[in-house]
Amino acid sequence: MATADDADTDDFREVVALEDLAESGRxxxxxxxxxxxVFYHEGEVRAVNxxxxxxxxxxxxxxxxDGILTCHWHHARFELSCGDTFDPWADDVPTYPVEVRDGTVYVNPTPPRDLPPDEHWTRRLETGLEENLRLVVAKSTIGLxxxxxxxxxPVARTLEFGTQYRDSGWGSGLTILGCTANVIDDLEPEDRKRALYTGVRHVADDCAGEPPNFDQPSFSTRDVAFDRLKSWFRDCVEVRDADGAERCLRTAVAAxxxxxxxAELVVAAATDHPYLSSGHVLDFANTAFETLEHADGHRGDEQTLRGDALASLVDPLVTASRSDEQSSWRRPIDLVALLEDVYGGDVSDTSGLEALASSGDGVNSxxxxxxxxxxxxTLLGDDPEAIVDALADAVRAGATTEALATEVAHAAATRVAQFGTANEFSDWNTVHHTFTYANAVCGFARRTDALETYRGVFDAAINVYLDRFLNTPPAPIPDPGENETGRDPDAVLEDLLETFDAEGEVNEAGRLIGEFFDCGGDPAALKRTLGHGLLREDAGFHTLQNLEAAFRQFDLASERATAGGNGTGEGAEASANEPNLERRRRVPLIATARYMAAHFPTRREAEQTFSIASRLNRGEAIHDD
Known part of the structure; x- marks a missing residue:
């Protein structure tokens, strides 16, 4: 208990007579x-928030x-004199200096602050990750x-945690972290907090109960030729040798x-067999590289973080299911054999692709x-030979991996946009996986000119073919001008959010996207609305992936529309050799709106936690004091 000499008495306020406090206890x-x-306990006066x-x-x-204050709701315990909690999930309670003068208790309403807010919330973030405490994660991400x-x-810190404390490697949690980081700039400020909270809490949940990761070291030498290191890495992945593959990959990072x-190392191993683990492996890898781009410069040892993040891809690579071992790729048409004819041998070969690409060199100078x-x-047709031939002709004609990957990604987005709701609900994920895989191929095509990326393009196209029956009959995609109602675009966005409040509004969600564009709506506002609609839900791994891929493909299509036609991107008509660019840029957002509507509404438990954390951080009363 402070005396008058311990603090500036001008900062203290008279609160209660000591005699009355001693009698009531509080x-x-x-x-x-x-x-x-204000408490009177064991002859001392204590004050806490x-x-x-x-x-x-x-x-x-x-x-x-016994000197412990216990909350009666969840039984959080606090050391009364300093406010420190016994329970990591509770946080410390602020305490206030007190004085007793002439039988009256005075309290200074300004609590001493040990740490600035950024340091306090960083520590709480680490606790939330370690203990998998959703409310602590929400408070800390909002606070930061x-x-x-x-x-x-915090993305860098969470990436570091997720790679160190999950022995089974990169998973859905880290992928969600990367996806939310990728779209965060497209969101409203409050939804950016929701996005960060979503990414961090999924990583914490993914790591809960998992054994930590124990690294394999890099080789001592840094003089291994890149082609040899690449060959070693692929060979280790082929025989499912995780330890050897990790040492090769870490050596490349250390060098x-x-x-x-x-990226060339990873995409080569990830496409030695087609469409690993329903596309997840390549998607994980692409997201790992993208997350590292966000984390760059925000942790001390960047090389260590890069090594840990990329090494976390090894387990998914070596444990992956391989589509060339599945009947759907072998019967009734041997799709693997079609690819082998192009590749020049087995599915891990590239000699045929090299010949095709060489013939295309300089064609489009x-x-x-x-x-x-x-x-x-052709890509959306029912003739796999025609699809493979069209892609091979494109490579021969000088098509880059990026150009071809963009075409296949659009076809995959179209499958989602035209998904027939008469299909089984689980088949939404069938078309979704193809879309996000194709989007990942686009990511690698922008990152490396490795010849193996062409294999990802072919694999994605084959899977677009396999998904064809899920567009039977195809759901209609609104054409530009089809829903030109003249309504206020904001009213259309309100209606879109309402479709997410009711089950089964899949086709209406797609129609509203078309109407929004036809009414002259701003795409940035549409992205903010879709992001908000997603983040208020208990959205699963796939829904978050779907939105991120749709935003990326929309941006790519918009860039293309801006470069062609009238240069504005609005209503630009394509040349005779191009599809309608304005229709094309809408397809990814129509696709994700339909996918979201199929999976919403949810219980919104995470949003309730976020709301509580926001109010607590603002100092609002959740219960009557």
Whole structure:
């Protein structure tokens, strides 16, 4: 208990007579809008914030015994004199200096602050990750962004945690972290907090109960030729030798190989067999590289973080299911044999692709390759030989991996946009997996010019073919101008959110996207609305992936539309050899709106936690004091 000499008496406020406090044992006072619980215990006067830092329950209604204040709601315990909690999920409660003068208790309403907000919330973030505490994660992510901390800092910390404390390697949690980081700039400020909270809590949940990861070291030498290291890495993955593969990959990182080289290593091993684990392996790998881009410069040892993140891809690679071993790729048509004819041997070969690409060198020195008028029709057709031939002809004609990957990704997005709701619900994920795989191939095509990326293009196209029956009959995609109602675009967005509040509004969600564009709506506002609609739900791994891929493909299509036609991207008509670019840019957002509508609404438990955390961080009363 402080005396008059311990602090500036001008900062203290008279609150209660000591005699009255001793008799009641506790009193609730309000100083400058702050509710403060004042206790008399073991001959000492103590003052703490009345709101339990866990969930805001009035601590004045708690119990004090043996120097411990216990909240009666969730039984959080606090050391009364300093406010420190016994329970990591509760956080510490602020305490206030007190004085007793002439039989009257005085309290200073300004609590001493041990740490600035950014350091406090960083520590709480680490606790939330370690203990898998959803409310702590919500408070800390909100607190960090409110303290003007760059979102990349907690993303980097979470990436570091997720790679160190999950022995089975990169999984859905880290993928969600990367997806939310990729779309965060497209969101409203409050939804950026939701996005960071979503990514961090999924990583914490993914790591809960998992054994930690124990690294394999790099080789001592840094002089292994890149082609040899690549060959070793692929061979180790082929025979499912995780330890050997990790040492090869870590050696490449330790040798300061470029991101393009590292991407070449990974994409080569990830396409030695087609469509590994329903596309997840390549998607995980692409997201790992993208997450590292967000984390770059926000952790001390960047090489270690890069090594840990990429090494976490080894387990998914060596344990993956291989589509060339599945009947759907072998019967009734041997699709693997079609690919082998192009590749020049087995599915891990590239000699045939090398010959095709060599014949295309210099073909388009004056202008880039442009797809034939019927190219999308072929990709979405029912003749796999025609699909493979069209892709091979494109490579021969000088099509880059990026150009071809973009075409196949659009075809995959079309499968989602035209998914027939008469199909089994689980088949939404069949078309979804193809779409996100194709999007990942686009990511690698931008990152490296490795010849193996062409294999990812062919694999994605084959899977677009396999998904054809899920568009029978195809759901209609609204054409530009089809829903030109003249309504206020904001009203259309309100209707879109309402479709997510009801089950089965799949086709209406797609129609509203078309109407929004026809009414002259701003795509940025549409992305913000779709992001908000997603983040308020208990969205699963696939739904978060789907939105991120749709945003990426929309941006790519918009860039293409801006470069062609009238240069504005709005209503630009394509040349005779191009599809309608305005229709094309809408397809990914129509696809994700339909996918979201199929999976919403949910119970929104995560949103309730986020709301509680936001109110607690703002100092709002959740319960009556």
């Amino acid at each position: 009193e609730l006072v309000s100083l400058e809008g702050t509710p403060i619980a 009345n709101r339990c830092p866990h969930m805001g329950f009035p601590l004045v209604e708690g119990t004090v015994d 962004l409110d303290a003007a901390v760059d979102y990349r800092e 300061d190989r470029s991101d393009a080289d590292l 004056d202008s880039p390759w442009s797809p034939p008028a019927n190219f999308q029709e």
